[in-house]
Amino acid sequence: MRLWKSWILAKKDLAIMRKRRSLATAILTFPLGLGIALPLLIEYIIIRKSATVTIVSSLLGAFPFFFIILSALLPLYISSYGIVGEKTEKSLEPLLATPTSDGEILMGKYIGAFLPVLGAIYLGLTIFMFLTDLLTVSKIGHFFYPNWGMAIVYFLGAPFACIYGVSTGVFVSSKVNNIQGAYQIGAFSLIPLYALYILGEIGIVSLSSNTNLLIISAGLLVAVILMYMLSRATFNRESILTKWK
Amino acid sequence: MKMIEVANLTRKFGGFTAVDSLTFTLDRGEIFGLLGPNGAGKTTTVRMLCCLISKTSGSARIGDLDTSDSDDAMKIRKMIGLVPDNVGLYETLSAYANLEFYGRMYEFPEKQLKENIQKYLKMLDLWDKKDSPVGSFSKGMKQKVSLARALVHDPEVLFMDEPTANLDPEAAKTIRDVILDLRKENRTILLNTHNLDEAQRICNRIGVLKTRLIAVDTPENLAKLVSGRKTVILLEEMNNKVLGVVRALNPRSVETEGNKIIVGMADPDRETPAIITAIVSAGGKVRSVSETGASLEDIYLHLVRE
Numbered sequence: 001m002r003l004w005k006s007w008i009l010a011k012k013d014l015a016i017m018r019k020r021r022s023l024a025t026a027i028l029t030f031p032l033g034l035g036i037a038l039p040l041l042i043e044y045i046i047i048r049k050s051a052t053v054t055i056v057s058s059l060l061g062a063f064p065f066f067f068i069i070l071s072a073l074l075p076l077y078i079s080s081y082g083i084v085g086e087k088t089e090k091s092l093e094p095l096l097a098t099p100t101s102d103g104e105i106l107m108g109k110y111i112g113a114f115l116p117v118l119g120a121i122y123l124g125l126t127i128f129m130f131l132t133d134l135l136t137v138s139k140i141g142h143f144f145y146p147n148w149g150m151a152i153v154y155f156l157g158a159p160f161a162c163i164y165g166v167s168t169g170v171f172v173s174s175k176v177n178n179i180q181g182a183y184q185i186g187a188f189s190l191i192p193l194y195a196l197y198i199l200g201e202i203g204i205v206s207l208s209s210n211t212n213l214l215i216i217s218a219g220l221l222v223a224v225i226l227m228y229m230l231s232r233a234t235f236n237r238e239s240i241l242t243k244w245k
Numbered sequence: 246m247k248m249i250e251v252a253n254l255t256r257k258f259g260g261f262t263a264v265d266s267l268t269f270t271l272d273r274g275e276i277f278g279l280l281g282p283n284g285a286g287k288t289t290t291v292r293m294l295c296c297l298i299s300k301t302s303g304s305a306r307i308g309d310l311d312t313s314d315s316d317d318a319m320k321i322r323k324m325i326g327l328v329p330d331n332v333g334l335y336e337t338l339s340a341y342a343n344l345e346f347y348g349r350m351y352e353f354p355e356k357q358l359k360e361n362i363q364k365y366l367k368m369l370d371l372w373d374k375k376d377s378p379v380g381s382f383s384k385g386m387k388q389k390v391s392l393a394r395a396l397v398h399d400p401e402v403l404f405m406d407e408p409t410a411n412l413d414p415e416a417a418k419t420i421r422d423v424i425l426d427l428r429k430e431n432r433t434i435l436l437n438t439h440n441l442d443e444a445q446r447i448c449n450r451i452g453v454l455k456t457r458l459i460a461v462d463t464p465e466n467l468a469k470l471v472s473g474r475k476t477v478i479l480l481e482e483m484n485n486k487v488l489g490v491v492r493a494l495n496p497r498s499v500e501t502e503g504n505k506i507i508v509g510m511a512d513p514d515r516e517t518p519a520i521i522t523a524i525v526s527a528g529g530k531v532r533s534v535s536e537t538g539a540s541l542e543d544i545y546l547h548l549v550r551e
Contacts, residue, residue: 005350012335012346019337019378090331094394097295097329098350099322238298242258 001107005100009108010115013082017116023081027116030070031124038063039131046139053140060132060144061208062200064125064153068216069193071121071161072168076190079113079169080182087177087244096237106170106235113166114159121158125150152213160220161193167227174234174244248273248402248433249294253303256289263289265457266303273401274431276424278438278448280545285454287437288330291404294435296321307402323351326395330406330437332387336380340371340390343379344397351398358397365393368423385416392420396427403427406437421447441545453548460548467544476517478506478524479533487529491520504532 017023042059045051051059086092095105129145137143165186172186196216200207207213249271256264264286271277279287292298294305296318307325310317334343341362348358366372369389374382379390388408395403408424409417424447427434438444444451445464452461460467475498480487483504491506492499496516498509510516513536524531 005352008346008349012338012342015342016335016337089333089336090329091333091335093297093329093331094327094333094347094391095350096297097322097325097327098347099319099352100350101319241292241298 001101001103003104003107005104006107006111009095009100009105010111013109013112014116016085017078017112023078026077027074027120028123030074031067031120032127033124034066034070035124035127036131038066038128039135042132043135046136056136056139057144058208060136061149061206062197063128063132064150064157065197065200065207067121067125067128068153068157068161068220069190069197070124071117071158072165072190072193073187074120075113075117075162075165076169076172076186077179077183078117079109079166080173080179080186082109082113083170083173084177084179084182087173092240096240102236103232106232109170110163110166113169114162117165118159118162121162122154125154125158148210149208149213152210152217156217157213157220160217160224163224164220164227165190167224167231170231171227171234174239246273247271247306248275248308249277249435250306251294251303252305254290254293254300254305255302256286256293256298257301262456264293267454267458268303269452269458269461271433271435273433274428275450276428276434276436276448278436278444278451279454280438280441280444280451281454286456287454288406290454291327291406291435291437295325295327295404323398324400325402325404326398326400328391328395328403328405328408330410332391334379334387334390334394337378339376340366340379340382340393341375343390344393347394348397353398357399361397361399362393365396369393369419383416385412385419388412388416388420392423401432403432403434404437405434407439408436409438409440409443417443453545455548460544475537476508476510476513476520477535477537478508478521478531479535480504480506480524481530481532484529487524487527490523490527494520494523496520507537 017027042056042063045059046056086095129150133143133145168186168189169182172182176182176185196205197207199205205212247270249269251270252268254264254267255262267286267290269277279290281287289298293300294307294312296312300313305312307321310321312318312321335346338346344362344366345358348362353361363372366375369392371386371389371393374386379387382390392408395405405424409420412420421443424434424436436444436448448464450461450463451467453459453467481504483501483506488499488501488506491508494516496508496510500507508520517534521531521534
């Protein structure tokens with residue numbers, strides 16, 4: 001595997017992303033919006049609802065999970081765009097005709113979707129931490145973030161979810177011919193994550209527990225490995241040119 | 246030196262045979278045209294030779310490399326250029342950025358790459374538009390960028406799938422001229438085309454493909470292969486007596502068109518003088534005599550309908 005070849009392809013995908021405003025906007029808007037909206041929501045709850053420190057702490061522990069879900073959702077869209085875009089522009093054939101292995105092309109697609117999304121997620125998480133600390137320090141009496149739970153989300157949960165989203169996007173893109181379709185089908189694969197959040201909200205699973213966050217991250221890692229194997233099996237020259245829709 | 250050697254190359258998709266026992270060779274610097282109707286297996290052949298899809302049986306070599314060997318396949322891809330039937334460019338990127346990306350993917354040295362991008366964009370009258378997004382280009386301009394992309398890494402062998410299809414005459418001519426220039430540079434070219442006139446003008450040899458290769462030869466020899474040559478005799482006045490004496494000599498075919506008698510014959514050098522003598526003896530007045538061969542269209546239609 002020659003990573004420098006994958007990087008050439010990733011740079012091309014990043015350049016296309018910069019030119020497509022809607023894509024760049026989608027990547028930045030959601031994490032940044034979440035990074036600003038969630039702290040404001042917490043402030044609203046503190047001021048208007050006079051929430052207790054326990055309730056505020058519980059919310060603060062669970063909110064970063066939103067970023068894990070977003071880390072899987074966004075690359076789904078970007079990687080679908082990367083593959084379906086190549087399909088609709090009919091650029092896969094000349095790309096496959098270059099002296100580049102299937103694995104190098106796939107890795108390029110992964111890097112091109114992973115880097116901007118994870119960058120935007122980290123930016124959103126950083127804003128979220130900063131604003132939350134600013135708005136809650138007077139209520140809680142100390143800075144809530146950074147903490148171990150956030151470290152798990154930051155360094156394990158979000159990157160694994162991101163790679164999972166990319167893999168799912170690549171796999172689903174081989175079956176459909178439009179980005180919206182790929183995104184919608186791919187979004188179904190995230191049902192376990194939505195379910196976890198609901199279970200957290202109704203108190204069955206604690207999303208602020210570091211142990212639980214580690215277990216969720218481990219589960220995501222297993223899903224990443226399975227999904228990568230699936231997308232690797234799907235992404236080969238022969239199938240792309242003879243079987244892909 | 247043989248640049249492409251194909252022997253009994255076959256590709257099946259399930260129970261459907263797309264290409265059946267294809268055998269041909271191409272010398273260095275040769276332009277070989279593959280003619281055939283839609284679904285004849287032209288694109289599948291090119292894809293197999295470009296190591297994009299595998300063969301079911303047979304063998305194919307580019308230079309001294311085997312297309313079915315995975316190490317060789319990577320080397321083959323480096324030495325070939327492909328103009329696919331769909332241009333397949335990145336529409337949001339500029340023409341320059343498209344060529345730069347592909348040049349790098351072909352692992353071409355950076356300094357030479359920049360020189361080649363300039364050379365080919367200028368050759369194809371696109372240098373002034375180098376920074377414009379390809380999406381804003383006309384179909385002809387996109388096809389030119391696609392051709393430049395196939396050339397940017399100086400490949401020894403070029404595969405072109407319908408490079409002038411649906412282009413305006415001017416764009417088509419530019420592309421044909423570039424192809425002819427490439428022949429002077431000793432590049433080997435396999436050209437898939439529907440355009441018979443183009444094939445006749447550009448190609449050294451032509452193969453007619455209909456799943457199997459049903460004929461391979463120079464355009465001139467193909468013309469002889471099918472219907473021989475025809476002699477066109479223009480008379481001052483057509484009459485049945487003259488026509489009768491011509492038919493009495495039993496040539497291969499006799500057609501009339503106004504005051505013209507078009508006589509098909511196996512050996513015009515021997516048969517024409519006898520026919521003219523017979524016409525004059527029957528009172529016919531001959532204004533002119535000329536000879537014509539079968540057109541490539543005649544040949545093509547004859548072969549694919551067989």
